Amino acid sequence: xNPAIQQQVADLGIEGYLQQHQHKSLLRFLTCxxxxxxxxxxxxxxxxxxxxxxxxxxxxxxxxxxxVGTTGEKPDLALLVDGLQAEREQGITIDVAYRYFSTSxxxxxxxxxxxxxxxxxxxxxxxxxxDVAVILIDARHGILDQTRRHSYIANLLGIQHFxxxxxxxxxVEYSQARFDEIxxxxxxxxxxxxxxxxxSMVPLSALEGDNVVNASDAMAWxxxxxxxxxxxxxxxxxxxxxxxxxxxxxxxxxPDLNFRGYAGTLASGEVHVGDEVKVLPSGLTAKVARIVxxxxxxxxxxxxxxxxxxxxxxxxxxxxxxxxxxxxxxxVGQRFDADVVWMTQxxxxxxxxxxxxxxxxxxxxxxxALSYGVDVNTLNTHDxxxxxxxxxxxxxxxxxxxxPLDTYHDSPNTGGFILIDRLTNVTVGAGMxxxxxxxxxxxxxxxxxxxxELNQLIRKHFPHWQARDLRQLG
Numbered sequence: 001x002n003p004a005i006q007q008q009v010a011d012l013g014i015e016g017y018l019q020q021h022q023h024k025s026l027l028r029f030l031t032c033x034x035x036x037x038x039x040x041x042x043x044x045x046x047x048x049x050x051x052x053x054x055x056x057x058x059x060x061x062x063x064x065x066x067x068v069g070t071t072g073e074k075p076d077l078a079l080l081v082d083g084l085q086a087e088r089e090q091g092i093t094i095d096v097a098y099r100y101f102s103t104s105x106x107x108x109x110x111x112x113x114x115x116x117x118x119x120x121x122x123x124x125x126x127x128x129x130x131d132v133a134v135i136l137i138d139a140r141h142g143i144l145d146q147t148r149r150h151s152y153i154a155n156l157l158g159i160q161h162f163x164x165x166x167x168x169x170x171x172v173e174y175s176q177a178r179f180d181e182i183x184x185x186x187x188x189x190x191x192x193x194x195x196x197x198x199x200s201m202v203p204l205s206a207l208e209g210d211n212v213v214n215a216s217d218a219m220a221w222x223x224x225x226x227x228x229x230x231x232x233x234x235x236x237x238x239x240x241x242x243x244x245x246x247x248x249x250x251x252x253x254x255p256d257l258n259f260r261g262y263a264g265t266l267a268s269g270e271v272h273v274g275d276e277v278k279v280l281p282s283g284l285t286a287k288v289a290r291i292v293x294x295x296x297x298x299x300x301x302x303x304x305x306x307x308x309x310x311x312x313x314x315x316x317x318x319x320x321x322x323x324x325x326x327x328x329x330x331x332v333g334q335r336f337d338a339d340v341v342w343m344t345q346x347x348x349x350x351x352x353x354x355x356x357x358x359x360x361x362x363x364x365x366x367x368x369a370l371s372y373g374v375d376v377n378t379l380n381t382h383d384x385x386x387x388x389x390x391x392x393x394x395x396x397x398x399x400x401x402x403x404p405l406d407t408y409h410d411s412p413n414t415g416g417f418i419l420i421d422r423l424t425n426v427t428v429g430a431g432m433x434x435x436x437x438x439x440x441x442x443x444x445x446x447x448x449x450x451x452x453e454l455n456q457l458i459r460k461h462f463p464h465w466q467a468r469d470l471r472q473l474g
Contacts (some may be wrong), residue, residue: 025101027236029163030111030126033136034146038167040097041110042136042206046228047101049213096126105232116145120153120390121343124430127154128416131236132161134178134227139172139203143185149376152392155193156339156432158412161234162190162199165227169219170205176221179203184252192379202227243268245277246406246414247323248359253308261292261308262317267359267413270302272308276326279317280404286325288309320361322404322414330406334399337371338431340387344421346396347386348429351468353459355420356399359413364400364422364460366469371396396437408432409436422463447473 031039074469097112111126113119127133133154137147151162162413164186183201190199202211203222210216211226225233246267253261271277271288278285291298293306301307309323317323324330342348348367373384373393387393408415412432419429447455447470455470 029132032150035115036143037136244267272300340431344428
């Protein structure tokens with residue numbers, strides 16, 4: 001057993017320890033930044049100095065450090081996180097690595113994301129579920145393109161709290177002047193992001209342990225709290241909010257003739273037995289009869305819980321439908337504007353069709369227009385005909401059918417989506433709905449019904465032919 005946990009169990013007893021652990025708040029955060037800024041080493045130092053490493057793990061790190069380590073005689077704590085063989089051989093992070101640890105004040109889930117530009121898609125994946133972004137900057141190199149790109153993507157994904165860790169201060173002789181210079185530059189960049197963004201700065205050395213868990217004697221000029229103390233103190237409950245009730249149906253549960261339930265995870269809000277709900281896109285209403293869970297029936301459920309709802313009357317509901325409150329006015333449409341992060345070598349181009357996944361709903365979408373691209377260095381927008389790998393831009397998309405649409409600001413879980421290549425089934429982009437646009441009126445087509453139907457079948461079953469949609473040609 002971990003010595004720290006063993007001591008807590010001895011002091012509180014097993015029941016007291018479990019009760020204390022159960023009621024701690026949970027913070028999800030990611031580490032991001034450019035290549036070799038020390039993200040994995042920082043997480044390893046957090047785990048080590050907060051006494052979250054087992055003795056056999058530490059022994060394995062010491063052994064592996066002699067073989068593939070990059071820190072000389074010292075144990076390479078990054079190896080606690082970089083588990084893939086390719087990561088250890090190259091000394092980089094490729095996949096998103098998740099680690100769990102807890103302190104006396106809070107529980108944490110860390111997402112260690114890669115810094116290389118070609119793995120930006122993995123960083124966006126890791127950031128999508130996090131409350132806080134810890135953005136690392138190498139004190140020697142300062143703010144780089146990837147630092148700005150990761151900051152902008154984290155901001156796009158709605159993360160409200162940034163902790164900017166200026167790492168490797170030991171390599172610049174713990175210079176206050178260097179830290180102040182980087183702080184001034186980053187805060188000037190952050191002023192261009194969302195006005196409600198909270199940014200704090202901390203100088204540290206992950207390798208030496210300065211200002212990670214414990215305050216640094218080498219940087220007495222820094223009067224703020226160490227990184228871990230800041231993470232323990234961040235209030236995320238206000239930024240989370242409860243939101244409006246959203247329940248994407250993932251599965252219709254029909255084990256026998258006497259039971260029909262609708263299974264899924266509450267994306268936001270809460271629901272009680274007896275609440276009147278509306279099914280979208282059909283608009284039919286019913287009352288919640290039961291809330292069924294593995295542990296038995298409940299009187300209410302809240303955001304994040306996986307439950308099965310039964311209704312007081314039989315109505316047509318299938319996977320991909322969305323349950324909302326009966327009096328909630330949710331837009332149902334086929335057209336919207338979205339910010340898109342592009343994740344594949346083949347550029348995004350207007351006119352292309354993709355599969356789109358919105359919550360549990362999967363359908364087809366066409367890129368109607370690319371309004372602009374974003375320069376991550378200046379955050380200025382520019383005209384663009386295509387969106388390249390790791391490009392970010394504002395697009396207008398048209399769906400093949402009407403679906404309920406939330407903006408990402410109102411409901412991240414139902415306002416975000418991914419785009420999937422229809423031929424390879426690879427995720428090629430991730431997006432956030434910013435505005436639900438009015439569906440353009442249908443114009444009289446010069447093509448016959450047979451030609452339109454044949455065109456639709458060709459586009460569905462032979463996407464590699466890249467056939468244009470005849471409805472767009474008039």
